[in-house]
Amino acid sequence: MAPSQPKKILIIHSGGIGDLLLALPAIRIFRRTFPDSTLELMGRPERLSLIACDLQVKSIHSIDQAGMAYFFMEGEPLPSALSTFFSSFGVILVFGGASGKPLLENLKKAGVGRVILTPSFPPEGLEVHVADYLVDSLKSSGFEGENSFSPLRLPEDAMSLARGFLANFSWPLGHPQSHENPPSPPFSKGGLGGFGKYFISNLGLKEGERVLAIHPGSGSAAKNWSPENFARVGDWFSERSKVILISGPARDGVEEVKRAMKKARPFVVDCLPLLHLAAVLKSSTAYLGNDSGITHLAASLGIPTVALFGPTNPSIWGPRGAGVRLIYKKSFCSPCSPEARSECSRQCLKKIDRDRVLEILSPFCG
Secondary structure, three states, X not given: OOOOOOOEEEEEXXXXXXXXXXXXXXXXXXXXXXXXXXXXXEEOHHHHHHHHHHHOEEEEEEOOOOOHHHHHOOOOOOOHHHHHHHHOOOEEEEEOHHHHHHHHHHHHHHOOXXXXXXXXXXXOOOOOOHHHHHHHHHHOOOOOOOOOOOOOOOOHHHXXXXXXXXXXXXXXXXXXXXXXXXXXXXXXXXXXXXXXXHHHOOOOOOOOOOEEEEEOOOOOHHHOOOHHXXXXXXXXXXXXXXXXXXXXXXXXXXXXXXXXXXOOOOEEEEOOOXXXXXXXXXXXXXXXXXXXXXHHHHHHOOOOEXXXXXXXXXXXXXXXXXXXXXXXXXXXXOOOOHHHHOOOOOHHHHOOOHHHHHHHHHHHHO
């Protein structure tokens, strides 16, 4: 028997990009259970924008807004405006585990009809994939649905912008042996206005040309394959396709990769808003990266994705997708804890063979 359809439903998820995308199968089951309800999201708005089109979301709210801190405390008076806001939802799904229990109780106190709290991750010591664990957790609350993959849908305006960018960007020219790095594009830190002006005013990628996107960083340097290895892969593919390096606000090894390159003269996508980075990835031919949120994003979009794992366990944290190929060279000490990782020599990552990476990527960009 189908559950009654509340007028409005809310999902609260404030985790990282990878955590959010690993939760997507469970989130989709929740959404399909209430197809006629208006869905809103709360968390980190830029990250949540990645899944808004896919889930037909009406509104996204920041979890950092004034007054929200009281909902994570016990025994504190709740702001009336937020209590009224939350009470307008018939069902709220919260990802948060034990840390979400005060929020659960305060949402009930605010008058929410039904609140479902699901852990963000499996308990330590349980070797089960995060996506499977979250789906099973939701099913234990009475929900039904299949844990199947389908590519993340993006809004058409973002895709049009990305297609125009790839079609009109002027890729660096010159002698292939040159070590000169291409200049940073004017939109790299200037938002979407600069992005649009730059690709409109230039001519570049021809129809049918292949693009390899590389993100050499992650949330921890201990999870990263060496810049020299990424550089050699980029050099090899530069004679066969265009190469994009994806950079962000944190140090991610992009500059080291560029300095190590001997042939490639890549274009650096620097600090692009996540939704438009997703569209650029979707328009790329293939992707190479470490265990990172951006790797999960590429995988979720359905493009051929090579994900390199070492200190973390891909059986738990690996990206899911139709085109994903995981490369994992287990060492005696891997997977390891974040504490051990800080003092690690990364033997597991050093065991990953560059030729094997080239072999896997060659059918797409070779």
